[in-house]
Amino acid sequence: METNPIKILIADDEPDIIEIISFHLTKAGFEVFTAKDGSEAIEKAQLYTPDCIILDIMMPKRNGFEVCEYLRSNKQFDKTLIVLLTALNDEASHIKGLELGGDDFVNKPISPKVLVSRITALFRRIQPTASDNKLIQVKDLVIDPTQYKTILKGETHILAKKEFELLFLLASQPGRVFLRNEILSQVWGNDVIVGDRTIDVHVRKIRAKLGIDCITTVKGVGYKFDY
Amino acid sequence: METNPIKILIADDEPDIIEIISFHLTKAGFEVFTAKDGSEAIEKAQLYTPDCIILDIMMPKRNGFEVCEYLRSNKQFDKTLIVLLTALNDEASHIKGLELGGDDFVNKPISPKVLVSRITALFRRIQPTASDNKLIQVKDLVIDPTQYKTILKGETHILAKKEFELLFLLASQPGRVFLRNEILSQVWGNDVIVGDRTIDVHVRKIRAKLGIDCITTVKGVGYKFDY
DNA sequence: AAAGACATTATCAAATTGTTAACTAAATAA
DNA sequence: TTATTTAGTTAACAATTTGATAATGTCTTT
Numbered sequence: 001m002e003t004n005p006i007k008i009l010i011a012d013d014e015p016d017i018i019e020i021i022s023f024h025l026t027k028a029g030f031e032v033f034t035a036k037d038g039s040e041a042i043e044k045a046q047l048y049t050p051d052c053i054i055l056d057i058m059m060p061k062r063n064g065f066e067v068c069e070y071l072r073s074n075k076q077f078d079k080t081l082i083v084l085l086t087a088l089n090d091e092a093s094h095i096k097g098l099e100l101g102g103d104d105f106v107n108k109p110i111s112p113k114v115l116v117s118r119i120t121a122l123f124r125r126i127q128p129t130a131s132d133n134k135l136i137q138v139k140d141l142v143i144d145p146t147q148y149k150t151i152l153k154g155e156t157h158i159l160a161k162k163e164f165e166l167l168f169l170l171a172s173q174p175g176r177v178f179l180r181n182e183i184l185s186q187v188w189g190n191d192v193i194v195g196d197r198t199i200d201v202h203v204r205k206i207r208a209k210l211g212i213d214c215i216t217t218v219k220g221v222g223y224k225f226d227y
Numbered sequence: 228m229e230t231n232p233i234k235i236l237i238a239d240d241e242p243d244i245i246e247i248i249s250f251h252l253t254k255a256g257f258e259v260f261t262a263k264d265g266s267e268a269i270e271k272a273q274l275y276t277p278d279c280i281i282l283d284i285m286m287p288k289r290n291g292f293e294v295c296e297y298l299r300s301n302k303q304f305d306k307t308l309i310v311l312l313t314a315l316n317d318e319a320s321h322i323k324g325l326e327l328g329g330d331d332f333v334n335k336p337i338s339p340k341v342l343v344s345r346i347t348a349l350f351r352r353i354q355p356t357a358s359d360n361k362l363i364q365v366k367d368l369v370i371d372p373t374q375y376k377t378i379l380k381g382e383t384h385i386l387a388k389k390e391f392e393l394l395f396l397l398a399s400q401p402g403r404v405f406l407r408n409e410i411l412s413q414v415w416g417n418d419v420i421v422g423d424r425t426i427d428v429h430v431r432k433i434r435a436k437l438g439i440d441c442i443t444t445v446k447g448v449g450y451k452f453d454y
Numbered sequence: 455a456a457a458g459a460c461a462t463t464a465t466c467a468a469a470t471t472g473t474t475a476a477c478t479a480a481a482t483a484a
Numbered sequence: 485t486t487a488t489t490t491a492g493t494t495a496a497c498a499a500t501t502t503g504a505t506a507a508t509g510t511c512t513t514t
Contacts (some may be wrong), residue, residue: 081352091338098344103352104331105345111318117325118332125330125352148404148445160471161447195474200491202472219481219490387460422463427502429461446470446501 005031006123007048011041011067012056012085017108021054024112028120038062042070050080052119057086057093065093065100072101081122085110136171138227141214143171152210162187163206166199170215170225179222199223232258233350234275238268238294239283239312244335248281251339255347265289269297277307279346284313284320292320292327299328302416308349312337363398365454368441370398379437389414390433393426397442397452406449426450 008030012018015036022032033048035041039061045053053071057064064084071077084097087108097105103122106115136143142151145168150157159167165187170178183199184192203215203223214227235257239245242263249259260275262268266288272280280298282291289297291311298304311324314335324332330349333342363370369378375391377384386394392414397405410426411419430442430450441454 091341094338094341095344098348101351103348111321114318114321117322121325121330122352124328125349146403147451148448161445162472194472197475197491197493198473201474201493204492204494217491389461421461424464424502425462428463428504431503431505444502 005029006052007031007033007050008052008054008119009033009035009041009044009048009050010054011035011038011044011059011064012054013037013059014056017056020112021115024116025119028116030119036060038064038067041067045071045077045080049076052081052083052122054083054085054115054119057084057088057097065096068097068100068102079126081119081126083115083119083122134172136168138171138174138225141210141212141227143168150210152212157209159206159209163202163209166202167206167215167225170223174225174227177218177222177224183222232256233279234258234260234277235279235281235346236260236262236268236271236275236277237281238262238265238271238286238291239281240264240286241283244283247339248342251343252346255343257346263287265291265294268294272298272304272307276303279308279310279349281310281312281342281346284311284315284324292323295324295327295329300418302419305416306353308346308353310342310346310349363395365398365401368437368439368454370395377437379439384436386433386436390429390436393429394433394442394452397450401452401454404445404449404451410449 006029008025010018010021010025010032011034012021013036018034018036022034025032033044033050035044037060038055041053041055041059042062044050053067055064055067059067062070064086068082068084071080071082081103082101083104083106084102085106085108086093086097089107094105104118106118134145136145140153143164144151145164148159148161148164150159150164150167166183169183169186178186180199184194188194203217207213207215212227214225216224216226218224233256235252237245237248237252237259238261239248240263245261245263249261252259260271260277262271264287268280268282268286269289271277280294282294284291286294291313295309295311298307298309308330309328310331310333311329312333312335313320313324316334321332331345333345362372367380370391371378372391372395375386375388377386377391377394393410396410396413405413407426411421415421415425430444434440434442439454441452443451443453445451
């Protein structure tokens with residue numbers, strides 16, 4: 001199964017700063033979102049639930065301290081790393097930023113490479129289960145990737161690895177049709193070649209084990225999760 | 228329950244620096260140890276297993292980079308926070324320090340208060356399993372890491388070191404599947420290479436010694452604790 | 455130096471899982 | 485309707501993964 005890239009949100013009112021930091025973070029393999037002021041930062045944080053947020057202290061609408069304080073008051077952002085960025089180099093704000101729940105405090109001007117290094121170092125320390133811990137629940141069906149098991153009407157059903165990964169993929173976007181090619185590349189990988197009937201057989205086994213009709217065939221196209 | 232104070236080791240060849248930082252850290256509630264050069268830092272680290280080590284880069288005997296590299300090559304210090312301190316303010320050493328496994332890199336002169344803030348912020352982030360040995364209890368099974376023993380139905384079972392660590396890891400998050408890779412890096416460390424069957428053999432021994440079925444195999448994926 | 459405990463490896467057996475093939479059923483297009 | 489394509493079913497087989505056991509090496513203790 002593929003793992004999603006780590007998401008980072010940058011909030012700064014200077015477009016130049018945004019651009020250069022974005023560039024380096026993207027190059028380092030992160031998925032980058034941006035915001036130009038404090039209010040937008042909060043909106044985008046709620047929209048994308050990034051794993052790390054870089055906040056300039058001095059921003060319009062809401063400053064970095066306020067955004068930091070807001071994020072820390074929400075359990076949703078418990079695990080989100082917050083890096084504060086500022087041109088002010090005074091001890092008091094440094095300490096204030098950390099006490100408000102910031103994970104790092106960096107003075108401008110900052111070398112983008114150093115910033116990327118620092119963020120990477122922070123990620124080394126936090127639990128790996130931070131962002132890819134997505135349990136799927138639809139009605140009385142629970143699909144739990146951390147336990148590799150599915151619970152239907154309170155009853156646990158053990159699926160084999162490929163079966164589970166296939167079901168998890170389809171259920172990750174209920175209703176959306178996955179082409180056979182997509183399924184192959186996501187579950188089997190791009191360099192594995194398997195025959196035409198392989199997917200069908202796995203679908204059949206899932207249907208049999210769960211005993212419900214949660215995977216719908218879209219003839220000539222692919223399969224979708226529907227329950 | 229009484230919790231032990233957090234232990235911090237400071238290594239710097241300037242007595243003045245040691246003194247002022249010690250003072251502030253002690254005031255903040257940490258238990259402080261000191262070393263005047265790199266070799267002494269390693270000795271004291273092994274002796275006291277501190278939770279955090281502050282290393283000056285330029286020290287006699289062994290410099291901070293060398294000490295950092297040495298510590299990081301030892302699984303014993305996996306969870307130990309390392310803060311690098313230097314008067315050199317160049318990008319290259321900053322990045323080098325973080326890449327060698329440092330958790331923070333701070334330029335002198337540094338306000339002691341800011342340093343204490345930064346260290347406190349780092350401790351907020353690390354997983355609680357670091358050095359605080361918490362007892363795990365599930366039904367009639369007790370796993371006690373302070374004594375390295377397990378008690379099942381009132382009867383004590385002595386597991387070997389690796390067996391115990393493996394069981395402790397799995398039981399720390401009951402139900403969650405640990406991939407073989409995760410198990411290897413958590414129990415054996417990142418740089419140790421052991422064969423395919425090693426984990427299995429240890430699992431088998433745990434099952435045999437405890438005589439209960441508390442570790443479930445998830446074929447092709449890993450193992451989980453389930454009891 | 456010998457004995458014992460532990461960690462690791464090797465080997466093979468056993469079980470599970472994945473894939474294919476052959477055939478049947480169903481849907482679609484001509 | 486009939487031909488054609490696509491999907492479902494089943495069973496057989498291949499591949500993979502794990503379990504069990506013994507053997508080896510290493511380290512500590514006596």
